[in-house]
Amino acid sequence: MGVSSGDEAYSTPYIAQLLHSLPHLNISLHYVNSSFNPYNQIYLESLGILGSIPAALLILTLLLLLIYLLTRCCDRKPRPARSIAALKIILACVSVLCCAAVGLGLYGNDDLHNGFSQLIQEARQVNNVVSKIRNQTELMERQLRVQASQQLTTIRDIFDEPVSNMTLYKEAKAYLQRATDNNTLAANAAADIRHPLTLDLGAVIMKGERFELVRWPFTMAVLSVLLILCVILLVGIARHNRCALIAFSVCGLLAIIASYVMASVYIASGVALGDLCMAPDKFIEDQGSTELSKEILRYYTICEKARANPFTQRLREAKTAIENVRSNLQKLRGPATHLFPKKGLDTKFSSLKNEINSADTLVTTITALVDCRTFHTNFLRGAKALCNVGLIGLSMMLVSAIMAGFLLTILVWVDSHTWIYIRKKKDYHDNNETDPFLPAPQANPAIAVRTLQRSQGSSYPPDTPPPSYSSALMYNRVHASAPPLHDAQIPLYSFF
Structure with missing residues (x-):
């Protein structure tokens, strides 16, 4: 990926390379293109197959637990009193490890939230700059095509009146025609600058904010419930409480299902995000609808000094045309006031000059706005936030979900073997x-x-x-x- 030199260069994280290296297979177990393409059904199919691996582990785990619990239900032999200290120690140690795994998920969820929030913020800044460019070019076009054109039309109407000096009249009429043509050329240049800027991230940003507004607290709630279950088990172990252990055996099955379901979602999302982080500039470039739009997106995501700004030519044309309008008006003012001294042309020329100066100021503003450095800085910050912070957080959540599912399976198995040796208080x-x-x-x-x-x-x-x-x-x-x-x-x- 070509980027500007220095500390602003983007480098693909190792975790993205690791996730990208996972095999992308279709339903017939053939390798498919691993480039990020959410609009390709075959690519989405490969992500679904990767996400089905934890689901298969979940089915196998539930089947083994079902067989074990059935053997316990069919076993009617009396249970002699025996020491369960070893079982309680195992439950306590595994519960602490499970709490640590869930805590890792909470930490990763916070990192993913921070990275995604910063990405949304950078995208909003890019969208604001694009909107400002559109607004400035629209304002410039309106000043030239409407206000300045009206002033030029008024002057042209005055020139329709008879004059005594035809030589001077023809010279002044030529300056007026050149001013009108240059004014139209500058307005067209402003329209050409605005035309390819059809990018509007407002709807995407709103959807992303709504998604994160639901995802972050929901994940926090699920992980908090898992922590509460582990605490209930620890309390039951400490107090030798039969009811607490039985309650964990029942709720632990639901916790296992939740853990492996989250693992399925996280592995599919993590691989997709890893594929995106391998070449985020390529994906953004592919979003262009036309070749000109793709060239513009390539310029802003790469921002190489050797690559010319796609708007430079139009901006130069607009700048030159406005300067020509100013020069033509200056040459036109003398002959026009001489030919029509009582028509108040000085006021009209002053008003027209103000419109041209405002358009010239807008050209300078637009030139600064379309510079690639601002866009590229926002792009790099967003890419690093998503791939260096968010992807690492998502990877921690994936590891947390897999570890929690495995440890909860052990807890349910050992817990179901422990509480049958704990007698009720009435028996004692x-x-x-x-x-x-x-x-x-x-x-x-x-x-x-x-x-x-x-x-x-x-x-x-x-x-x-x-x-x-x-x-x-x-x-x-x-x-x-x-x-x-x-x-x-x-x-x-x-x-x-």
Whole structure:
């Protein structure tokens, strides 16, 4: 890319070269042209294929997690109490790494926002300069074609009256005709300068601002939610909270989907931006609708000293024509006032001279405006902001999304394996109140009933269900009224 020398030279960033080197394949896996061309369907197809790689990883990840969770759901074996300290340490470390990955995404999002905002600002300045050139040339054309022409027409009408000195009249009439022709030539030059300046970035700038107004806070919100999920997991680990770990298992799946979807968008956008940053001047040049427009765009994006300004010839013609008009009017003024002394020509010549001087001033202003250095400075600042700052930020967001998706997958897997070993608080409370030396009555009330029956000498069979409350009272009264047995009445076989 040819640019002006010195510190203002644009150099392609390494990250742009790296992204540009990624294979651009179509649906039939054939290489396609990697030059940035958003209007080419084949090029957009290659970007879509690159963006589908994280989507394929997402599908594979969800499939593996689904298989793992199904094995857990079908596993009905009781879980013995065991230490989960190692699992909690793994969850804590991976959560911290995931927070760092999300933080990298937040930093990259801020860089991308700053680079894109500066690009919009530079584009607005270029658009303002182009609009000013159009306005100045339009004003110059109006002064020459309308106001100055009206003054010349008024003088021409005066020359239609009869005169006594035809020789002087013909000489003055020739100066008037030359002034009229030069005035028309200068007005045409102003129109020729304005004609190729059809570039209007207002609509593009407005769309870019609206896009960034939505993209930046939305990305911040999504990344903040990922951070909150990691914090919830850390709190659940620290407090040994089963509900927090279960909630992360559910929300973590959504976070994995969001991370890989963002990675798909970022890799396609990053490759496209890398292709653009390889030759931004070439893309801008291709936006010209005609060969003259392309030549003008090439001049301003490259700004080489050896390349002539495409407006120089028209500006020189306008400058020369205005000077000729001024010279013709100066030569015309004497004979005209002599031929028509009572027509007030001095006032008309003074007014016409003011119009010509204003047009001459506008030519000087337009000459300064069309200089390539101002445009080229804005172009370089915008290109560096987008490719050196914005592209690096987008690359960090891509790395962040891929890392977050991978780490969140590990977290969901380990978390789903951890919370099943954490019992509810109610279970701990019941076990603490149970006497270890007695059978648990709530767990097996039949054992307690049989124990009571045996202790009272019940004649019920062992498998008899427990009696009702009234029958139990009657049974106790009958046994209480019966006389106690003496030792002699005890059968002998009871001792054996």
